[in-house]
Amino acid sequence: MLTLHADSRGRCLAVRGEWIAAVGTLEELIATHPQARVRQWPGILTPGLVNLHGPELLEQAYHPDPREADTLGTEPLTGDALAALPMDEARWGAGARRGVQRMLANGTVAVAGELRNRAVVAAVRRSGIGVVGRLGVPGGVPALDPFASGVPVEFPPERESGSAARFAVFDVLDEDELAERGGGSCVATVVAGRIVYRRR
Known part of the structure; x- marks a missing residue:
């Protein structure tokens, strides 16, 4: 139709x-x-928007389940907070799905950067969001809203x-x-x- x-x-x-x-x-x-x-x-x-920080937001951060908000909060966990979590493929995949949903809510239709975590790759593929290449690591701060990252926003x-x-x-x-x-x-x-x- x-x-x-x-x-x-x-x-x-x-x-x-x-x-x-x-x-x-x-x-x-x-x-x-x-x-x-x-x-x-x-x-x-x-x-739509391209989020330049794909690996940083999906493979170097965990997006908590709303049911974990009392203990983990609602914002992505990185660094020491992420290192303290017991992460397995199921948890990586679920976190990536939530991260992608939050990206979609900001108008993102593609992420830039090579994804290597199998669970994350599978979650991204199922979502349909695009994956594009990038040269090196972009500057700015990884943010679910590309306009908040501090670098020029890219559009497809x-x-x-x-x-x-x-x-x-x-x-x-x-x-x-x-x-x-x-x-x-x-x-x-x-x-x-x-x-x-x-x-x-």
Whole structure:
């Protein structure tokens, strides 16, 4: 089934399965695809964000289960706090899944860096989030919101017909406001044609 995702500026992506079928204005795509389902989002459509600190956030940090909040808190554990935890593959995989979900909630559609932990690799692969290469270790501070890392934010290439259906919508007026408000303004993230995060 074809789904039209449109933003408040009238920009629209037609999604069929895991791919972008067409790009245009909502008016244009409704005219050419009158039977399509329409999703209208507040804010702006973007190709999503790339988090440059993939290994640091998923293999050098543990994202606690909410049921562990009383003892471990809610923020990622690193360094000595991580070293004190008994970690096995199951725990690494579960932590990575929670970390990826928090990334998706910030509009991240891909992480940069080589992942080597088998449980983490499996969790990332199942999520559908992309993995891209990087040169060396980026500066800044690893953060689930790429805008909070202190380094320039990277975006994937613009979506076009034939691109993977991977993008994010932010409830802002424009890119300048997005830079000010950061990933917390994300209202929806789409990966492999599926809405994997939607703000309630």
